[in-house]
Amino acid sequence: MEYFLQQLINGITLGSIYGLIAIGYTMVYGIIGMINFAHGDIFMVGSFVALIVITALGLTISTGLGLTILALILVLVTAMVIASVFGWTIERMAYRPLRGSFRLAPLITAIGISIVLQNYIQITQGARVKPLQPIISGGYTIMTRVDTNGEFAVQISNMQIMIIVVTVILMTIFSLIIAKTSLGRAQRACEQDRKMASLLGINVDRTISMTFVMGAALAAVAGLMFLLYYGVIDFFIGFVAGVKAFTAAVLGGIGSLPGAMLGGLVIGLIETFWSAYFSIEYKDVAAFSMLAIVLIFLPQGLLGKPEVEKV
Amino acid sequence: MIAKIDDAVLTVEHLNMRFGGLLAVDNLSFDVGRKDITALIGPNGAGKTTVFNCITGFYKPTEGRITTHHEDGKKFLLERMDDFKIPKIAKVARTFQNIRLFSGMTVLENLMVGQHNPLMVASNYTFGGIFGLKTYKTAEKKAMDLAKYWMDQTRLTARADDAAGDLPYGDQRKLEIARAMCTNPKLLCLDEPAAGLNPRESEDLNKLLMFIRKERETGILLIEHDMNVVMGISDHIVVLDYGKKIADGTPEEIRSDPKVIAAYLGVDDEEIETVEQEIEEGVSS
Amino acid sequence: MTDETIKEANPGWHLDAGKVAKDLVVTALLATAIFGSTIAYKTVSAEGGLALETRYDIAFYIIAAVVVGRLILWLAVWSRPSGHRSPVMPANMKASIAFLTTKIGKGFATTMLLIALVFPFLPFTDRYLLDLGILVLTYVMLGWGLNIVVGLAGLLDLGYVAFYAIGAYSYALLAQYFGLSFWICLPLAGILAAFWGIILGFPVLRLRGDYLAIVTLAFGEIIRVVLLNWYWFTGGPDGLSGIPRPSFFGIDFNRSESGFAHIFGLEYSSSHRIVFLYFLILALALLTNFVTNRLRRLPIGRAWEALREDEIACRSLGLNTTTVKLTAFATGGMFAGFAGSFFATRQGFISPESFTFIESALILAIVVLGGMGSQIGVVIAAIVMIGGFEIFREAEQYRMLIFGLAMVFIMIWRPRGLISTRIPSIFLKEKKAVSSDMVSQGEGH
Ligand SMILES: Nc1ncnc2c1ncn2[C@@H]1O[C@H](COP(=O)(O)OP(=O)(O)O)[C@@H](O)[C@H]1O
Numbered sequence A: 001m002e003y004f005l006q007q008l009i010n011g012i013t014l015g016s017i018y019g020l021i022a023i024g025y026t027m028v029y030g031i032i033g034m035i036n037f038a039h040g041d042i043f044m045v046g047s048f049v050a051l052i053v054i055t056a057l058g059l060t061i062s063t064g065l066g067l068t069i070l071a072l073i074l075v076l077v078t079a080m081v082i083a084s085v086f087g088w089t090i091e092r093m094a095y096r097p098l099r100g101s102f103r104l105a106p107l108i109t110a111i112g113i114s115i116v117l118q119n120y121i122q123i124t125q126g127a128r129v130k131p132l133q134p135i136i137s138g139g140y141t142i143m144t145r146v147d148t149n150g151e152f153a154v155q156i157s158n159m160q161i162m163i164i165v166v167t168v169i170l171m172t173i174f175s176l177i178i179a180k181t182s183l184g185r186a187q188r189a190c191e192q193d194r195k196m197a198s199l200l201g202i203n204v205d206r207t208i209s210m211t212f213v214m215g216a217a218l219a220a221v222a223g224l225m226f227l228l229y230y231g232v233i234d235f236f237i238g239f240v241a242g243v244k245a246f247t248a249a250v251l252g253g254i255g256s257l258p259g260a261m262l263g264g265l266v267i268g269l270i271e272t273f274w275s276a277y278f279s280i281e282y283k284d285v286a287a288f289s290m291l292a293i294v295l296i297f298l299p300q301g302l303l304g305k306p307e308v309e310k311v
Numbered sequence B: 001m002i003a004k005i006d007d008a009v010l011t012v013e014h015l016n017m018r019f020g021g022l023l024a025v026d027n028l029s030f031d032v033g034r035k036d037i038t039a040l041i042g043p044n045g046a047g048k049t050t051v052f053n054c055i056t057g058f059y060k061p062t063e064g065r066i067t068t069h070h071e072d073g074k075k076f077l078l079e080r081m082d083d084f085k086i087p088k089i090a091k092v093a094r095t096f097q098n099i100r101l102f103s104g105m106t107v108l109e110n111l112m113v114g115q116h117n118p119l120m121v122a123s124n125y126t127f128g129g130i131f132g133l134k135t136y137k138t139a140e141k142k143a144m145d146l147a148k149y150w151m152d153q154t155r156l157t158a159r160a161d162d163a164a165g166d167l168p169y170g171d172q173r174k175l176e177i178a179r180a181m182c183t184n185p186k187l188l189c190l191d192e193p194a195a196g197l198n199p200r201e202s203e204d205l206n207k208l209l210m211f212i213r214k215e216r217e218t219g220i221l222l223i224e225h226d227m228n229v230v231m232g233i234s235d236h237i238v239v240l241d242y243g244k245k246i247a248d249g250t251p252e253e254i255r256s257d258p259k260v261i262a263a264y265l266g267v268d269d270e271e272i273e274t275v276e277q278e279i280e281e282g283v284s285s
Numbered sequence C: 001m002t003d004e005t006i007k008e009a010n011p012g013w014h015l016d017a018g019k020v021a022k023d024l025v026v027t028a029l030l031a032t033a034i035f036g037s038t039i040a041y042k043t044v045s046a047e048g049g050l051a052l053e054t055r056y057d058i059a060f061y062i063i064a065a066v067v068v069g070r071l072i073l074w075l076a077v078w079s080r081p082s083g084h085r086s087p088v089m090p091a092n093m094k095a096s097i098a099f100l101t102t103k104i105g106k107g108f109a110t111t112m113l114l115i116a117l118v119f120p121f122l123p124f125t126d127r128y129l130l131d132l133g134i135l136v137l138t139y140v141m142l143g144w145g146l147n148i149v150v151g152l153a154g155l156l157d158l159g160y161v162a163f164y165a166i167g168a169y170s171y172a173l174l175a176q177y178f179g180l181s182f183w184i185c186l187p188l189a190g191i192l193a194a195f196w197g198i199i200l201g202f203p204v205l206r207l208r209g210d211y212l213a214i215v216t217l218a219f220g221e222i223i224r225v226v227l228l229n230w231y232w233f234t235g236g237p238d239g240l241s242g243i244p245r246p247s248f249f250g251i252d253f254n255r256s257e258s259g260f261a262h263i264f265g266l267e268y269s270s271s272h273r274i275v276f277l278y279f280l281i282l283a284l285a286l287l288t289n290f291v292t293n294r295l296r297r298l299p300i301g302r303a304w305e306a307l308r309e310d311e312i313a314c315r316s317l318g319l320n321t322t323t324v325k326l327t328a329f330a331t332g333g334m335f336a337g338f339a340g341s342f343f344a345t346r347q348g349f350i351s352p353e354s355f356t357f358i359e360s361a362l363i364l365a366i367v368v369l370g371g372m373g374s375q376i377g378v379v380i381a382a383i384v385m386i387g388g389f390e391i392f393r394e395a396e397q398y399r400m401l402i403f404g405l406a407m408v409f410i411m412i413w414r415p416r417g418l419i420s421t422r423i424p425s426i427f428l429k430e431k432k433a434v435s436s437d438m439v440s441q442g443e444g445h
């Protein structure tokens, strides 16, 4: 029971990270029907930028709490801005020229961009894994159990609290943006019917660009969280995290924001429990199999609208 | 008013199709005679295409029974059949309101794909065909002959080797019909085949349909908006409005039916109410 | 001189300086954000954690290069009067171009085949070139195999390498555990790969195009992770070594009395085996091509292409689209299986590292860049890609970067691939190539 509870907490933390990445997939897919294959690598770039800023600021575990929070906000904002620039530029250079072309064409360029980003970071930042000493320490013990095997404590670290809190805050902000602002309205209009939206005077190109920017910004947040949580990153983390986040987006119902978050949580939990109870080596297999199973039995996802074949 | 048809190739009984809150087809029953041209008419959104989609298996009806009857007495329940088996086994072929051709393939290739199933058997499911067995060669020749036959009937022979997507609109419509006929159907369902045709092409189409009925002994179920076409060539007309059948009978009967006039034959909005009122009064009195 | 002629004479004439300046400033800012962050700073391990290394100079040069490059683009390319940008080709001209490419294509294909046949015996062909030739042919074969799935049937498969891996491991394991020879394992590997194609295909082939792509990608990864972790059976990351080399239909390539050289009265040379491997993969590739061309003229092949064009129409004509997809998947998988067992016998050693996603992406890129469905396009693309890869061998680090960039640029330059006309599978009077505007790329278009 205690072990289960601990895994639950870990799973929710991991799921928050996947959920943040999944939002980028879901928004882009919703608006232009394209799998932005390079999105996972934007997450990776965001993570590296965060690492650079943290190193530049000389942030360590001994930095005071107030200063740490301020510094982390700075790190977060920088990573979000830089990742957004990456996202915007990629959309502009590699996807927009192919809009209205065949579906395969932008997918191939997205794969190309993914390869470019991975190798670009490998060249500029080195191929080895980057370890980061923990910055945030401490936590709370929720319950302890003492039995013949010794003591087992269920803990939630400050790190985990921060990840979950930041995720909830950002989710709320972005949901509000989509629900309340004209940008959100434009996005929903473009999702429904791009041609009609442009006839009604919506700047479709700008709306799509902004979608990429928002997705990239959230991916950068996830990148920072991942960095702080695991303490190691390399240029390849984007691929696997990307596939899992995409799974999350599909599981939640592609096109649906709450769905992406929910899907992220489910994938995070599955992965954590699988590692905890079965085998850690096959945790990726579990996540990938999950993707296949979801797509086959629930192609519209948990919160998505069922799609009717128009004949 | 139910027109009872003795020798029906298709019977539709109590068909219901629901999309969420919308009942697109509401308790619809009608028959299609074996060698008849039956027209299914009604205003836009009345549910005609939906009926076709139920008959040809693209939608699974919410309720109801759809049966085809072959001359040899075999019966097939279409609402339980996989969509691809309906043309293959129950021998019901269709065309689409928005033309669906294999536009990157030539006219001839389109017609060959229409004969996929017999050719597949002739090629021993590819294993014989790949070694160039004679049986397949002969079967292919026969298939070519059938394709040529239909190209001649639709006057597409000169364009046999052109991409289907390159054809003018009218020819594309005809090619879609020819392709459906290559499956040797007992019943041919045509969804607005005359839409977008000029009067001459429309005339050609009528001739083609008459030819199919007469020479090929194929029943035709036709969705059509052009009243001249409908009245001119159909043996039997079914009228739909808001998913419900409001009339069913010969062209003469339909022509004089006040409900049809009200719902369909170009009555102004205000007049409809008065006409409907009159009808209701007529019924109650 | 009229305005028009001035514009033509000076491409930069009507440039709006303000607009260009603004664009350049934006470019500079973006470039600064992108390169100023990741090139100017690098985290390096240091005592007690990480330290930053700065490279402002390199970052500055790159940013400057981007801005100057953009300026040059403005001046040289984007400033042309708009009417000159893309002349619209009349339809009959398009048709004649299509006709011409098919004519050239035929001659070209024959020439390529002849070159391929004499290649090992050319005076300048050394061991290195021969190995490169084998590599190119392997990718040509894989490209042709994937072409069935992607080019003909229009199903996007991002996990094709899984079948390649299954083929390779099938041969290696069958040889290791049962001592079976290459010539028995070759068909078995193909059958096993096809079988896996069907197992995987059954559930997933109902999915829409890009979902299918992701699931196949996941499948490829699953296979790789399993190979990596199933230590006692597959050797895990250590791979399998000592895979038997192929024999000349039972005659080994060695110095012994019963060796190839002795029996054929030749002086022993280690290159015999390489030349044999070369012809082996050439034969396998040609077999793939031959079978594909045959299948295209059979109902099954036409059904694949019809499926790519319009799945719903297929079903309305009585085609069981699930079967049609499965056969495409299985056939494509089978050829990858053949290629895989060839790979295993050639290398003598295999490990999961050879079967990563990048490999799938490379094969897919060859198919798409070549022009989907075009057999000769695959050959050209394979030569360009693998050859290009070799040219940049020196720049080891930058190789993949350049590869990725090339993928993006070629796609934007020619979304349809290099050769995009389609040759009909059957004709009444004359075979006319179908222009690419008509041909669909499957699933939703
Ligand atoms: N797949 C579907 N999902 C939801 N509603 C549908 C679907 N197909 C048709 N409808 C609805 O059913 C009604 C009848 O449509 P349709 O059969 O196309 O009409 P018709 O062909 O007579 O013009 C319309 O209101 C249409 O919006």
Ligand SMILES: [Mg+2]
Pocket (backbone or CB within 6 Å): B048, B049, B050, B097
């Ligand atoms: Mg309709």
